[in-house]
Amino acid sequence: MDVFDQLIDILGKDKVSKSPEELFIYSRDSGAQLPRHADYVVMPETTEEVQRVVLLANREKIPITPLGGGFTLSALVVPNRGGIVMDMKRMDKIIQVSEINRYALIEPGVTQAALLSYLKKHHPRLQHSTPEAPPTVTVVGNCLIQGHGHISPRYGVNSDLVNGMEVVLPTGEVCRIGSGSLGSNWFTRGPLPDLPGLFVGWFGTTGIITKMSVKLFPKPKYREVLAFYTDEVDLIGEGIFETTQLDMLEDFFLISQEKPDWMNHVYFIVIVSGHSEEEMTLKKNSFKRLFREFKGGGKFTFVENLHPSLEKRFLDVPPLASLAADFRKGGGFEYTGAILPIEKTAEAWKKGYEIAHRYGMVCSYVHQVLVGHSIMFGFNYSFNRADEVDVENTRKAIEESNQFALGIGGMIWKGEVGAQKIMLEKMDPNTVALIKRVKQALDPNGIMNPGNWEL
Ligand SMILES: Cc1cc2nc3c(=O)[nH]c(=O)nc-3n(C[C@H](O)[C@H](O)[C@H](O)COP(=O)(O)OP(=O)(O)OC[C@H]3O[C@@H](n4cnc5c(N)ncnc54)[C@H](O)[C@@H]3O)c2cc1C
Known part of the structure; x- marks a missing residue:
């Protein structure tokens, strides 16, 4: 039996495909990376089915790429060497x-x-x-x-x-x-x-x-969004430190967008939550005081009437990021998710503008502060999917942002294969050797999502 028939034998006809129309979908994602080829897609329903497909793939030395929602934007679920895409969506209990x-x-x-x-x-x-x-x-x-x-x-x-x-x-x-x-x-x-x-x-x-x-x-009963803005980029690091030092927030973003003009500032978006009105009042007043008195006062402005669309965006769970991401209405979005030390945020903020402008783009930022020890700094690029030059420029801007993030001591989160490669090249060689040994011990035939974390 050939591989396709063996897959059907394990899973049944309805859970296996090699039709070009379906493989087309699995050969790309919503980011700017180039499409790649898949040979089969399977949708198992049980652990036993997964196990039998894995045993087959290991025996025949066929790559398997597991796929959940497929939305990392960095093509992590698009096979590098063909083989089987294992779409997990039917295992949804x-x-x-x-x-x-x-x-x-x-x-x-x-x-x-x-x-x-x-x-x-x-x-x-x-x-x-x-x-x-x-x-x-x-x-x-x-x-x-x-x-x-x-x-x-x-x-x-x-x-x-x-x-x-x-x-x-x-x-x-x-x-x-x-x-x-x-x-x-x-x-x-x-x-x-x-x-x-x-x-x-x-x-x-x-x-x-x-x-x-x-x-x-x-799950707290109350949630509210507070917004403060400044135009002094160099205050960002200390601002983050003091905000997290209060130890009272639930969520914390830094956002900015060049257009419309009212969004063209450094916004600190602080989401507070609580179980009583008293708790909420205490938290809100604490943040307002903090920003009012920050460095002697006058550095941050509290936004009294936050734009309703922004307020809704941050109160919704999940927030409406996907709409905001496609703000150029070209259907394309990808970002370098740089994990940076807090102290490097201001430097990255300036660089992000420079990179976006060099490729004729408008700068748009959404960064999430992670507990107060690091920041997920999004070098965001919204592009027109129908315009090849725009897509190519996005790839170049991503590569440049990757290099910059690494250069200032940061890391690239969920990076595409190229980003993984530059991290491995920079990494301590003994660490790379350890990664290789672990991989070899677990996956001696190299069937699992090959091309990733590979030099
Ligand atoms: C507009 C927008 C906003 C976003 N905002 C955020 C955000 O705020 N926070 C955030 O964390 N992310 C964000 N993301 C990135 C991404 O969408 C999410 O992280 C998402 O949760 C990834 O899950 P997924 O199911 O799409 O993973 P996939 O892309 O399907 O998989 C991710 C990786 O895990 C592997 N994998 C998947 N399932 C399995 C399995 N069962 N076994 C083994 N390996 C597996 C895949 O091979 C792949 O390498 C955003 C994306 C977009 C488009």
């Missing part, structure tokens, strides 16, 4: 929510929107950390790329909120990690050897996650 232990055990196809609405209906006092991404992206995909959600500035990046997982190894064994390896309660990740790190941040190159337990958090 919310298996268990433990209210008292505050976790949800889910399958990898569960979308952000599905978990959000499930919790709203069945556990209204709990919430999970929801990224500012399209609602169809998966919770698991986001945790695996070390993404961040609307409560990450308070609780940490989403990969830190993982209690454990079930994973099909590239050689076919099914393995449980965290407290779920000892029983049926998935409430914690340790104290144990911290194995989730073998799969988090690896872009599907070390195994396929078939279950994940994620932490849930109390």
Whole structure:
């Protein structure tokens, strides 16, 4: 039997395709990277089906690229060497929510929107950390790329909120990690050897996650958006430090856009939440005082009547980022998600303008401060998908932003293959050798999402 027939034998006709129309969709994503080819797409429904496909691929040495929502924009789910795209969307069960232990055990196809609405209906006092991404992206995909959600500035990046997982190894064994390896309660990740790190941040190159337990958090009754702006870029670092030093916020963005004019400032967007009106009043007044008195006063302006569209954008969970991303209405958007030390924010802010202008673009920023130790600095490029020059310019601008971020001591989050390469080239050679050894031990035939984290 050829590979296609073997896949049908495992999954049935409805869950396997090699039709050019369907492969077209899986050969590209919404970012600016060039399309690449896929040979088959499969949509398993159970761990056993995943396992059987993996055993086949390992035997025949065929690449597998796991796909959740496919929205990283950096083509991480577009195969580099053809083979099978494993679309996880049919594995979409919310298996268990433990209210008292505050976790949800889910399958990898569960979308952000599905978990959000499930919790709203069945556990209204709990919430999970929801990224500012399209609602169809998966919770698991986001945790695996070390993404961040609307409560990450308070609780940490989403990969830190993982209690454990079930994973099909590239050689076919099914393995449980965290407290779920000892029983049926998935409430914690340790104290144990911290194995989730073998799969988090690896872009599907070390195994396929078939279950994940994620932490849930109390959902406050009230939320409000406060906006302060300044035109003194050099104050950004200290401003972030003092804002997070108060230890009272839920979410924290820095935003700016050259057009319309009223958005052309450095905006500090602080989202506060609380369980009582008194708590909210205390928090709001504390931030207003902080910015009023910052460096002797007069440096920041409080926005009394925030534009309703901006207010809604930040109050919604998930926020309306996808609309904002396509602000040029050309259907294209990609960004270098640079993870920077706070102290480098002002320098990056200026550089981002320079790069955008060099490629004839308008500068637009949305950066999320992550707990107060680092910032996700988005060098954002909105482009016209129908204009090849514009798409090419976006790729160049991304490459330049990548190089700049690395040059000032930052990192590139969820970087495309080219970005991964420049990080590996800069990395301590012993660290690179360790990455290679781990990969070789887990995936001796190199079948999992090859091309990623590869020199
Ligand atoms: C407008 C916009 C705004 C965004 N804002 C945010 C934001 O605020 N915060 C944020 O974190 N992200 C953001 N993103 C980026 C991205 O959309 C999200 O991080 C998203 O959650 C990624 O999930 P996904 O399901 O699309 O992952 P995918 O792209 O499907 O997968 C990501 C990686 O994980 C691997 N993978 C997926 N599933 C599995 C599995 N089951 N087993 C093994 N490997 C697997 C894939 O191979 C790939 O390498 C934004 C994107 C857009 C378009």
